[in-house]
Amino acid sequence: MTVTGELSTLEPAVVPERTGTGPWLQPWVGGLAAGALWVGAGALTAAWPDADDWAYTRELAAAEAVGGALLVLVGLLGSRTGALFERLRNLAPWLIVLALALAVWEVAVAKLNLLPRPFFAPPQAFLEVYLDDGRRLAECAFASFGLLAVGYLLGAVAGFTAGVAIGWSRAVAYWGHPLLRLIGPLPATAWLPIAFFAFPSSWSASVFLIALASAIPVAVLTWSGVAGVNSAYYDIARTLGASPRFLVLRVAIPAAMPHVFVGLFMGLCMAFSVLVVAEMVGVKAGLGWYLQWAQGWAAYANMYAALLVLALVCSTLVGLLFRVRDRVLVWQKGLLKW
Amino acid sequence: MVAAAPLRRDPEPVVGLALEVAGVDHRFDLHGEPLPVLEQISFRVEPGEFVAVLGPSGCGKSTLLRLVAGLEPPTTGRLLADGAAIVGPDPSRLMVFQDPTLFPWRTVRDNVALGLEARGLMRGERHRIQKALGLVGLGAFAGAYPHQLSGGMAQRAALARALVNDPRLLILDEPLGKLDSLTRLGMQGELVGLWRRAGFTALLVTHDIEEALVMATRVLVLGPRPARLVADLPVERAYPRHRDDPHLVALRHRILELLGLAATW
Ligand SMILES: Nc1ncnc2c1ncn2[C@@H]1O[C@H](COP(=O)(O)OP(=O)(O)O)[C@@H](O)[C@H]1O
Ligand SMILES: [Mg+2]
Numbered sequence: 001m002t003v004t005g006e007l008s009t010l011e012p013a014v015v016p017e018r019t020g021t022g023p024w025l026q027p028w029v030g031g032l033a034a035g036a037l038w039v040g041a042g043a044l045t046a047a048w049p050d051a052d053d054w055a056y057t058r059e060l061a062a063a064e065a066v067g068g069a070l071l072v073l074v075g076l077l078g079s080r081t082g083a084l085f086e087r088l089r090n091l092a093p094w095l096i097v098l099a100l101a102l103a104v105w106e107v108a109v110a111k112l113n114l115l116p117r118p119f120f121a122p123p124q125a126f127l128e129v130y131l132d133d134g135r136r137l138a139e140c141a142f143a144s145f146g147l148l149a150v151g152y153l154l155g156a157v158a159g160f161t162a163g164v165a166i167g168w169s170r171a172v173a174y175w176g177h178p179l180l181r182l183i184g185p186l187p188a189t190a191w192l193p194i195a196f197f198a199f200p201s202s203w204s205a206s207v208f209l210i211a212l213a214s215a216i217p218v219a220v221l222t223w224s225g226v227a228g229v230n231s232a233y234y235d236i237a238r239t240l241g242a243s244p245r246f247l248v249l250r251v252a253i254p255a256a257m258p259h260v261f262v263g264l265f266m267g268l269c270m271a272f273s274v275l276v277v278a279e280m281v282g283v284k285a286g287l288g289w290y291l292q293w294a295q296g297w298a299a300y301a302n303m304y305a306a307l308l309v310l311a312l313v314c315s316t317l318v319g320l321l322f323r324v325r326d327r328v329l330v331w332q333k334g335l336l337k338w
Numbered sequence: 339m340v341a342a343a344p345l346r347r348d349p350e351p352v353v354g355l356a357l358e359v360a361g362v363d364h365r366f367d368l369h370g371e372p373l374p375v376l377e378q379i380s381f382r383v384e385p386g387e388f389v390a391v392l393g394p395s396g397c398g399k400s401t402l403l404r405l406v407a408g409l410e411p412p413t414t415g416r417l418l419a420d421g422a423a424i425v426g427p428d429p430s431r432l433m434v435f436q437d438p439t440l441f442p443w444r445t446v447r448d449n450v451a452l453g454l455e456a457r458g459l460m461r462g463e464r465h466r467i468q469k470a471l472g473l474v475g476l477g478a479f480a481g482a483y484p485h486q487l488s489g490g491m492a493q494r495a496a497l498a499r500a501l502v503n504d505p506r507l508l509i510l511d512e513p514l515g516k517l518d519s520l521t522r523l524g525m526q527g528e529l530v531g532l533w534r535r536a537g538f539t540a541l542l543v544t545h546d547i548e549e550a551l552v553m554a555t556r557v558l559v560l561g562p563r564p565a566r567l568v569a570d571l572p573v574e575r576a577y578p579r580h581r582d583d584p585h586l587v588a589l590r591h592r593i594l595e596l597l598g599l600a601a602t603w
Contacts, residue, residue, distance in 0.1 A: 232439045235409050239427040240453035240503065250455070254443045331443045331483045 028085065030092025031075030037099035038068025045106050045124075051113040056131065060124040064102070071095065118300050125301035126308070133302060136290070141309050143285035144275060147203065148317070151210025152271045156264055159215035163222025163263070167256070168248055180219060188213035188274050192281060202282035206275070213274040214267030218260070225259025226252045258332060261325045268321055272314050287313070354385035354539035355419055355430060355506035357406065362415030364401055374564035375401050379415070381558060381567060388533055388540040390550035392593060393560030399543040402565075403511050406541060407433050419507070429453055432505035436512040438496035440484040446471065446495045447480035453503040470502035471495075473532065490521040501532065508533070510542040514549065522546075526553055530577055547593050551586045552579050559596045569596050 042065030050057055074081050074088060088095075102123055108114045110122035130137065165172040166180070188209050199205035229252050237251050279288025287310045294302035364376040375398040383389050393399050405412050408427040417424040419431065432453075440449045450467050454460050471477050474494040484492055493513060500508060513529075514522045530553050533540050544550050550557050551573055559569040571592070575585055594600050 230439070232435065232437065233441060235404075235407075235427075235433070236435075236439055236441075236499075237452065237456060238409065239407055239429065239431065239433055240456050240499075241427075241429040242452075242456040246456050251441070254441070257443065329443075331445075331485070333485050 026078040026080075028075045028078045028089065028092075030096070031071050031078075031085075031088065033075075034092050034095035034099060035068045035071030035073075035075050037096055037103075038071060039065050040068070041099050041103040041106070042066075042068060044103055045110075048107070048111045050110050050122075052110070054110055054122055054124050054128075056124040056127045057110065059131075060106075060127050063127070064099075068099075118298055121301035121304060126305050129302050129305035133305075137306060137309060140285060140287050140290040140306070141313055143283075144279065144287045144310075145313060147206055147279070147283065147286060148210060148271055148275050151207040151275070152214050152268060154207065155211035155214035155271065156218050156267060158211065159218030159263065159267065160222050160260060162215070163219040163260075164226055164248065164253060164256075166219070167223040167226025168252060180216070180223075184216045184220060188216075188270065189277050192277070196282050202278075202284075206278035206283050209278055210271045210274050213270040217266035217270060218263040221259045221263030221266070222256060225256025225263075228259070229255040257328060261321075261329065264321060264325075265318070268318060276310070352504050352506055352537045354387070354537055356385050356421070357383040357507060357539065357541070358416075358418040358421075359402075359406070360416045360418070362402075362405065362412045362417065364398070364405065364410075365413045366401075376405075376412075377564040377566050379560075379565070379567055381570060383539055383541065383556075385539055386537055388530070388542070388553060388555045390542045390544060390554035390557045391560065392544065392547060392550055392557060392597070393565055394562045394597060395545065397560050397563045398565040399560060400511050402560075403433065403509050403541065403543055406507075407431055407509055429457065429503045430505055431507040431509060432500040432503060433509040433511065434493075434496050434500055434513045436515045438484070438489075438492035440487075440492055440495055440499070442484050444484075445480065446476060446482050446484070446487070446498075449484070449495060450498045450502050452499060466502050470498040473501060474498045474528070490517050490525065493517060493525070497529075497532075501536070504536075505538055507539045507541065510540065510544075512543055512545060515545065522549075527578065529553065534577065547590050548581060548586075550593075551589055552581060557589070557593065559593055569593070 042061045042063070045057060045064060046061035071088075074085060077085075079085050106123055109120050110124065162176060162180075166176040167173075191209060191212065195205040195209050196202055199208060233251050233255060234247055237247055242251070275286070276288040276291070279286035280292045283289060287306050290306045291303055291310075294300070294306060359379055359381050362376055362379045363374070366373040366375055379402065381389075391399050391402065401410075404410050405417055406424070408417075408424045408431065411425075419428075424431075440446070441452070444452075447467055450470055451460065451464075454463050454466070468477065468480065471480055474497050476491060476494055476498060479487065479491065479495075484495070487495065493516075497513070510529075514525055517525065526549055529540075540554075542550070542554060554573055557569075557571045557573060558567060559571070560566065561568045569592075571589060573586070573589065575583060579586065591600070
């Protein structure tokens with residue numbers, strides 16, 4: 001390497017070549033172990049009779065065994081499975097622990113009936129919900145997603161615009177700052193009664209609440225980002241002939257983007273909680289409504305299954321936001337990965 | 339010489355700007371108390387001169403440069419560029435600060451493009467960006483982000499960001515102050531070279547007496563705050579200069595005396 005100190009950061013990081021027995025057959029031990037455990041969990045599920053007659057026990061066992069077998073296959077082929085292996089190789093400890101946890105859960109609930117019913121459901125009950133009630137669950141997830149998307153996007157745009165305006169203009173700050181101080185700390189759910197009364201439908205009321213909840217952190221952080229821009233950036237741009245418009249769009253906003261993304265993240269988290277509350281109270285659709293319904297019927301397995309879907313939806317959306325941020329903020333170093 | 343003239347890429351070479359500072363006083367408001375910083379500063383810089391300003395830390399050198407850049411109006415007095423009052427910033431008078439203050443969200447190329455973008459000149463003048471980067475030796479780093487540059491490279495990029503606009507007055511506020519001494523020596527030579535080739539007027543603040551003497555055609559010495567002009571010393575030597583030239587050594591001694599530091603000689 002002929003890299004000087006100044007150049008080195010521009011060079012791609014060099015991953016040292018792994019030394020080993022050559023590129024042909026390099027089994028992946030972690031994958032083999034995890035695969036064996038999953039096959040074992042499947043065998044245990046199938047061979048040990050349920051204490052109660054649970055549906056889908058065989059299907060669960062089959063799914064575990066097939067997943068395990070695939071893992072064993074990947075484990076045998078090792079790095080020759082390419083991208084799949086690269087994605088899985090760090091997951092071996094998780095796959096092992098998950099197989100063990102699933103087996104313990106299965107034995108404790110389905111086989112030995114150790115935990116009080118109906119509050120605890122065995123793994124096959126999740127499978128039952130997804131297979132038998134999957135359609136409705138998917139519809140609910142879709143409804144939640146739509147409500148969240150509309151509310152959050154409106155809120156993000158409104159919050160961002162307000163934040164830039166307050167951070168940039170003294171006149172807007174004079175009027176906007178006290179309002180933001182008064183309304184900002186109020187939990188959005190406190191508006192619930194007024195919103196459901198004032199809006200023509202519970203859906204539009206919920207959109208308003210979600211938008212409000214997400215707009216406030218976005219506004220506050222955008223504002224603080226814009227207000228905190230190094231004034232030397234403005235000096236530079238002004239001497240170079242920048243118009244006020246250029247100063248806002250090309251200096252203030254890009255400089256504030258790291259803050260804006262913190263606000264967008266906080267706003268998204270606020271939006272989740274308001275979404276669930278709004279769906280539990282008013283909207284007759286969505287995962288919040290499903291949770292409420294399942295609890296009313298003591299259908300705990302449905303509740304857990306819906307909770308898992310909700311967690312996946314939320315985590316995916318946060319992941320998406322982080323992906324957008326990674327693209328917008330490529331220029332920053334040391335970004336937190338989701 | 340005459341035959342070579344049509345080959346010039348730039349239709350008209352940059353003509354340095356004449357700067358006149360006439361009876362400038364400047365005060366800041368510090369916790370409600372007036373803080374006098376500049377007092378009765380008057381001097382004239384001829385087109386194409388390279389004037390260095392020396393003075394004790396905190397005496398008001400950066401403030402003077404901000405007034406010349408048009409970033410702030412003086413409390414009293416007048417500043418004139420080619421005889422016209424300076425009322426605001428203008429791309430003909432550009433500044434390079436001690437901190438390169440590159441925009442971290444822009445690549446080096448896009449940082450250098452700032453002035454052209456801000457004035458809507460990107461269409462016709464885009465080719466000048468690569469030329470300016472080449473001029474400061476950063477041609478290969480156009481796509482890099484500022485955090486990937488060393489201090490010296492970042493300062494070169496800041497220089498390119500100014501030079502691409504063909505400034506007629508280049509205002510330099512301790513531009514080499516944060517660089518290691520070897521990089522600094524190299525860049526002193528480069529800056530003088532750029533100035534001699536381009537023809538702009540240069541106004542340099544530095545805390546390094548030797549730097550001022552090696553680079554400038556004239557050295558202004560300011561007193562402690564509130565700063566007055568205590569000396570205006572021409573440096574009559576051709577470039578490149580030698581640091582141990584007896585004339586420069588004598589001037590150095592003189593300036594140390596003026597700054598009240600003769601005992602350290
Ligand atoms: N914006 C400001 N408000 C109040 N005081 C200032 C401001 N800028 C500079 N000063 C003060 O003016 C004096 C001169 O500052 P400056 O011109 O930066 O000095 P230097 O000669 O070191 O460049 C310092 O005492 C500094 O504290
Ligand atoms: Mg200074």
